[in-house]
Amino acid sequence: MTMGTASPEVLRRSRHLSTFAHQGAVYLYHDLYGYLLQMSPDLLGLLDSFEEPQQAVQVCTRYAGSFEGQPPQQFVDIFYQHACLIEPEDDEVAGIWPMIAFKAKWNVWRRKGDRVILWTAWGERPVKTIELDAAETAMWDAFDGEIRLNELRAKHDAKKLAALVQRLAHSDVQAVKLSAFPASMYAKRPAMAPRYLGSTMPYRSWKPGEPLETPTKDVVTEDYYHNVADADAQFDHRETTLSHLFREPHPALANRTYGAALIDALAAQGRLPTRTVRVLEIGAGLGFVARAACEALIARGLEVTYTIQEIAPALAAAQRKRTAGLPVTVVEGDALTAELTADSFDLIIANEMVGDLPAEQHSRVDVGMEADGSGEVDEAKLATLGRAGELVKDLGIPLFDAPEPFYLLTGALELTIRIARWLAPDGTAVVTEFGDRAAWPKLSSHLDHPELSTHFGHLLTAARAKGLTGSIEFVIDLLDMDRTLQGLATTRSHFRALRALCADAGVELPKLGYTPDLLAARLAGKLELADIGELRWDKIEDRLMGLVPHEFKALIVRKPSGN
Ligand SMILES: C[S@@+](CC[C@H](N)C(=O)[O-])C[C@H]1O[C@@H](n2cnc3c(N)ncnc32)[C@H](O)[C@@H]1O
Numbered sequence: 001m002t003m004g005t006a007s008p009e010v011l012r013r014s015r016h017l018s019t020f021a022h023q024g025a026v027y028l029y030h031d032l033y034g035y036l037l038q039m040s041p042d043l044l045g046l047l048d049s050f051e052e053p054q055q056a057v058q059v060c061t062r063y064a065g066s067f068e069g070q071p072p073q074q075f076v077d078i079f080y081q082h083a084c085l086i087e088p089e090d091d092e093v094a095g096i097w098p099m100i101a102f103k104a105k106w107n108v109w110r111r112k113g114d115r116v117i118l119w120t121a122w123g124e125r126p127v128k129t130i131e132l133d134a135a136e137t138a139m140w141d142a143f144d145g146e147i148r149l150n151e152l153r154a155k156h157d158a159k160k161l162a163a164l165v166q167r168l169a170h171s172d173v174q175a176v177k178l179s180a181f182p183a184s185m186y187a188k189r190p191a192m193a194p195r196y197l198g199s200t201m202p203y204r205s206w207k208p209g210e211p212l213e214t215p216t217k218d219v220v221t222e223d224y225y226h227n228v229a230d231a232d233a234q235f236d237h238r239e240t241t242l243s244h245l246f247r248e249p250h251p252a253l254a255n256r257t258y259g260a261a262l263i264d265a266l267a268a269q270g271r272l273p274t275r276t277v278r279v280l281e282i283g284a285g286l287g288f289v290a291r292a293a294c295e296a297l298i299a300r301g302l303e304v305t306y307t308i309q310e311i312a313p314a315l316a317a318a319q320r321k322r323t324a325g326l327p328v329t330v331v332e333g334d335a336l337t338a339e340l341t342a343d344s345f346d347l348i349i350a351n352e353m354v355g356d357l358p359a360e361q362h363s364r365v366d367v368g369m370e371a372d373g374s375g376e377v378d379e380a381k382l383a384t385l386g387r388a389g390e391l392v393k394d395l396g397i398p399l400f401d402a403p404e405p406f407y408l409l410t411g412a413l414e415l416t417i418r419i420a421r422w423l424a425p426d427g428t429a430v431v432t433e434f435g436d437r438a439a440w441p442k443l444s445s446h447l448d449h450p451e452l453s454t455h456f457g458h459l460l461t462a463a464r465a466k467g468l469t470g471s472i473e474f475v476i477d478l479l480d481m482d483r484t485l486q487g488l489a490t491t492r493s494h495f496r497a498l499r500a501l502c503a504d505a506g507v508e509l510p511k512l513g514y515t516p517d518l519l520a521a522r523l524a525g526k527l528e529l530a531d532i533g534e535l536r537w538d539k540i541e542d543r544l545m546g547l548v549p550h551e552f553k554a555l556i557v558r559k560p561s562g563n
Helices: 041-048 056-063 072-081 134-142 149-155 158-169 183-187 222-226 231-238 258-268 288-299 313-322 379-383 387-395 410-422 456-465 492-504 516-523
Strands: 010-013 017-022 025-030 036-039 100-103 108-112 115-120 128-131 176-179 276-282 303-310 328-332 345-351 360-362 406-408 423-436 469-474 486-489 536-539 552-558
Touching: 025 041, 036 041, 041 072, 056 072, 100 149, 108 492, 115 134, 115 492, 134 149, 134 158, 149 158, 158 176, 231 313, 258 288, 258 345, 258 423, 276 288, 288 303, 288 313, 288 328, 288 345, 303 313, 313 328, 345 410, 379 387, 387 406, 387 410, 387 456, 410 423, 410 456, 423 456, 456 469, 456 552
Parallel strands: 276 303, 276 345, 303 328, 345 423
Antiparallel strands: 017 025, 025 036, 100 176, 108 115, 115 128, 360 406, 423 552, 469 552, 486 536
């Protein structure tokens, strides 16, 4: 990479570029180096003008004024620095020799004797295997983030080495990234390592001119849940919940399941009645929490009636199956319109579902404040937001610290109001989700449907406005989780590839919160942990599979007994 060098006069587009898109953003992937650039579609237009060699000045003149006042030359320089624009006579592949090969993050491979097989499963793309022969495996083993390809060329067949780097650096595989600087340079300064070295591209391939999704504004999810077709796939591949990872007894929960640990926590806080308990669970997924919680309550000698309010017919069917034989009734329908009796539940559980409820995006300016963070809400303008404005006013949701634009969790606030109505005097509700006490909702774009983090402070404010008392806790503290255990860290694509590798060895790998022991037990007799790459282990509280457990919070509220 020729950092900081002014670009030459005549340039052409590299022949090794792939383009991808997600949620309205466009990405350029350099298939020789692994560089990853996010950009607007019009910048790709600029790049594509160099399909044939062009005078950069002429192209820039044509594009003058196209990029909100930014000079096109500045982008030409960035493209040149990232070898996306090159000199017409350049031998592109020869450009790799001064570089250093890094094994990329989130690779999956298996070693068999002197050979390695790689598995890839990027995003929704089909699973693919790449078999290396013995000579290529020796090269793969030498990709240590330190040695330059120039030096490796002296020890290995140069043609074969160049072909291997091209094969493995390509966006189809993403097993290798090239860097001008060695890993040791970043060892003590990880923040200085360029982002592309640790990034992957799981999004769908996109060509300029094809339609782009529009970025999410308001979040509307009812249709998404109505249309869940395959209940198990929903949780195993698409969206994993923390409770799903702990649906089997787990060492971090003293060999209890999530549902059982939740009931123990509520009992320890003196929140369970003594003889009969009427439970409402809202949005129960595959029914694992329902089954475990119901069994734990029965084991405590309580007489249980357990109602599930569930919007997705396919999940309601899974819940009925999973809780067969237990005193569980599944009611189908939207919790935001359901007619349930007031004051009728001793315990309400809404586990990791409020993030799926509708939310609205608004501008500070719409409610009379300034975009820069100053100003005050103008009540008349707030009223123009309709129901969202009413919620803010009636519940006393403070907007002064809202970012620009901001998300209002209208669905979660409505649900909190309903929970306050449905709770029996002295009853408790637990609402868990990914989010924070005081952070405004942020949109996760990596799922196949938009999902927002939860502003728990707003939910507690709403609960208090409706007469409940309560607090916000870390879910891992509530469940008394052993934070120090090691857990497997994955991404969706990494886990899909790992699962394919295991299937090839005759092992079925369900999505669970694996510790090294749990994974070794699952693979026993078929695969050795040491033969699989790359397994990343992290402290369970920081990362488990694709989740960050310490980011999950619980709103725990109680309705006063009324006497
Ligand atoms: C992310 S899943 C969580 C499932 C389960 N509680 C768990 O811990 O794994 C969200 C659940 O809420 C349900 N859901 C989403 N919106 C709902 C609504 N408006 N009313 C009732 N259920 C809803 C979904 O169908 C799904 O069962």
